[in-house]
Amino acid sequence: MNKLVEKKPAHTHPARPTATSERSCTVCAVEEFNFCAAVGVALKTGTGDVPCLLPLGAVAQKISARRIICHLNERSESVPVICQGWAALTIALPGGRRQILSFLLPGDTVSMAYLFGPMPGRIVDAITDVTFRSFKRYDLQTLLFKDADFFETVMKAWVEEEERSVQLTVDLGRRTADERLARLILTLAGRLTKRGMMRDLSMEFPLRQHHIADATGLTPVHVSKVIGEFQRADLIEINNRSLTIVDLVALRRVGGIY
Amino acid sequence: MNKLVEKKPAHTHPARPTATSERSCTVCAVEEFNFCAAVGVALKTGTGDVPCLLPLGAVAQKISARRIICHLNERSESVPVICQGWAALTIALPGGRRQILSFLLPGDTVSMAYLFGPMPGRIVDAITDVTFRSFKRYDLQTLLFKDADFFETVMKAWVEEEERSVQLTVDLGRRTADERLARLILTLAGRLTKRGMMRDLSMEFPLRQHHIADATGLTPVHVSKVIGEFQRADLIEINNRSLTIVDLVALRRVGGIY
DNA sequence: CGGGCAATTGAAATACATCAAGGCGTGTGG
DNA sequence: CCACACGCCTTGATGTATTTCAATTGCCCG
Secondary structure, three states: OOOOOOOOOOOOOOOOOEEOOOOOHHHHOOOOOOHHHHHHHHHOOOOOOOOOOOOOOOOEEEEOOOOEEEEOOOOOOEEEEEEEOOEEEEEEOOOOOEEEEEEEOOOOEOOHHHHOOOOOOEEEEEOOOEEEEEEEHHHHHHHHHHOHHHHHHHHHHHHHHHHHHHHHHHHHHHOOHHHHHHHHHHHHHHHHHHOOOOEOOEEEOOOOHHHHHHHHOOOHHHHHHHHHHHHHOOOEEEEOOEEEEOOHHHHHHHOOOO | OOOOOOOOOOOOOOOOOEEOOOOOHHHHOOOOOOHHHHHHHHHOOOOOOOOOOOOOOOOEEEEOOOOEEEEOOOOOOEEEEEEEOOEEEEEEOOOOOEEEEEEEOOOOEOOHHHHOOOOOOEEEEEOOOEEEEEEEHHHHHHHHHHOHHHHHHHHHHHHHHHHHHHHHHHHHHHOOHHHHHHHHHHHHHHHHHHOOOOEOOEEEOOOOHHHHHHHHOOOHHHHHHHHHHHHHOOOEEEEOOEEEEOOHHHHHHHOOOO
8 A cells, every 4th residue: 555665757747646655744854844743743632752643634645847736726725735845836927927936845835824815826836746745724724723832833934934025025126136046045045954955055956947037037048147157156056956055155245145 | 182283294303203192093094904993893892883992002193204113123012003194114225225015004004924923124114294003012912812803804914915915026026117017006096995095096196206116126217217108108197196097997908907 | 869848158139227417396594 | 585405306328137039059758
């Protein structure tokens, strides 16, 4: 029943997410904030020690890169939480323009606001192959009012989320391409660090340049040029889907962080 | 004690906000959402009919245009709610750059997130002369957990707030100056309509062009040019601090709304 | 081997910023 | 009452960051 040694589906692109084995969320390797764990702790009756017990019947699903995980319609009742891989919360405009509102890393959910109301027009799409669990909005809302700790965790996460959102707004409104790029790298590094996903100053970096472009409000072409400059200036180094920060101080200076 | 006929302080610029008479919040003329009213209703014991009774000891204060209403530090405990006039929630960067996150109209408070956590670096400044009331964060939090209706009102408002914030992000990231301008005007008109502050298609428009610039991520100079075009194209008309939408359909088309 | 996605690079176009000058209205001080 | 300064808006000339267009390469995978 448990297909633990599941080959990566490579390029088969299954149309529907595949239900996989139900392992402990510890594989998330999320050290800091972990939504699943928060739910798990909230539901724990007091004896057990396992952080995430699929408490609300959320089954882990797999979906491969470049596919849409879900739409955040009024109709949608499920709240996906990323277990493994990277995803993007995206809003698409007529004319092919897109804006990425945030990158979702293991332990993240879409948005805390989504527990309280719909987010029309937004979609979650998988950047890498992604493993995620879907909770039911209604269940989470119920839990929210039953468990004060969970409530506080969620509110705190919401405030942090809003802070990041505001920083993005400022980036797009008032900062140059260089600043935006530097800051994107730095905030990603910070978030990965909290999750124990940085080795020294290098990280897995699965983003395609069009993802970066959509997150920073730039063009893929321009992103390519700026990243080229950064590498030539020995600020960063990118090799086969891995980014390492070569000169942290200089990168922070470019990002306007003092 | 009640100085009802208080002359507008013109240009005296008092250093501290002046406490004024405590009138009913009905002068806000806010029809749709009204934070004060929500608090008032939440506190009503069931008999009275007056919407806002200064329930938590919030005294109306006046402050004149171009002054800072408050900083949203960790230290700050007060939550201002606008009664009359326009204010701006602003974030200032080193180098004189500024980004306006939202315009605060009568009935608005700073941000729902602010009830749950600090918003470092943000300030509220008065665009026009402003009358406002300051609640204590702690009081509001307490009320939040006592009154389910108030809680729901706040959460709903938070979700709406987030929606506007996302739209701003998309504007700054992926839309042209024309689109941004058109959309700013349209959303302001929409919000004012809900408050009963539109006559037909015209509204008071106290914004200086640098406010518009800071809200749209543009330069005052460029704002001037675009507004000039809009007027020459008979989309809008601006006369002594009043804006009227001449061609709504065309304006919506420019804003990319179909 | 071929096809599609991704990245790079250069040349040209453009949207917007910067710089600079002038006008207009309004409060201020002589 | 006038002169003046100041904030605000406008307008034109110039500069620049970023986009758009186009061609090329590499790579992965079938």
